[in-house]
Amino acid sequence: MRRLLPLLLPLLAALSACEDQSMRRQARYEVYGKAPLFPDQAEARRPPEGTVEVGALSREAALRDPPPLDAALLERGRQRYDAICTPCHGYTGHGDGMVVQRGFPAPPSYHEDRLRAAPAAYFVDVITRGYGVMYAYADRVEPRDRWAIAAYIRALQLSQGARVAEAPDLAEKLP
Numbered sequence: 003m004r005r006l007l008p009l010l011l012p013l014l015a016a017l018s019a020c021e022d023q024s025m026r027r028q029a030r031y032e033v034y035g036k037a038p039l040f041p042d043q044a045e046a047r048r049p050p051e052g053t054v055e056v057g058a059l060s061r062e063a064a065l066r067d068p069p070p071l072d073a074a075l076l077e078r079g080r081q082r083y084d085a086i087c088t089p090c091h092g093y094t095g096h097g098d099g100m101v102v103q104r105g106f107p108a109p110p111s112y113h114e115d116r117l118r119a120a121p122a123a124y125f126v127d128v129i130t131r132g133y134g135v136m137y138a139y140a141d142r143v144e145p146r147d148r149w150a151i152a153a154y155i156r157a158l159q160l161s162q163g164a165r166v167a168e169a170p171d172l173a174e175k176l177p
């Protein structure tokens with residue numbers, strides 16, 4: 003036996019390495035399962051009172067204070083509007099986007115007097131909280147982009163209601 007021991011030891015070591023040490027086999031709670039450790043037995047815990055999500059304060063500030071209006075902001079607004087809002091509101095904002103043409107509820111035109119008179123903050127608010135059957139886009143459009151889109155909608159409104167005399171550069175170029 004004494005002679006055999008040096009031979010057996012490496013064999014035993016090799017066998018113990020085969021033991022399944024996966025975390026799947028450890029004691030754990032199932033997602034949304036019962037958790038007897040806590041008084042309410044719920045595995046999913048609520049964040050402690052007063053918890054603030056990372057970035058929440060700066061997002062709140064960005065929502066409150068409009069960014070300065072410049073060409074870059076308008077361009078960003080055009081890009082975001084085209085990507086997110088046009089399926090329903092259409093490229094010119096008449097509420098005739100592609101899904102509307104295929105039976106989706108029609109939004110109002112941005113060119114009606116009521117929406118022409120609405121302040122930019124109103125559009126930011128509709129994006130943030132939704133309106134009627136239109137759901138909120140707060141989780142898809144960052145606060146700064148909401149202001150950018152509002153600025154672009156304003157530009158759309160101007161473009162659809164403008165007279166040639168209001169665009170002197172253009173008046174010169176027209177035949």
Ligand code: HEC
Nearest residue numbers: 086087090107108109110125128129133134135136139151
């Ligand atoms: C999936 C379709 C859809 C998309 C995408 C969509 N909307 Fe709308 N929107 C609607 C509909 C429908 C209404 C009308 C809701 C009602 O009156 O119940 C509406 C209404 C509005 C109004 C008018 C609110 C009023 O006072 O009448 C604004 C402003 C608006 N949307 C802005 C936006 C902007 C900005 C985006 C892009 C970030 C957007 N919407 C994306 C469908 C959409």
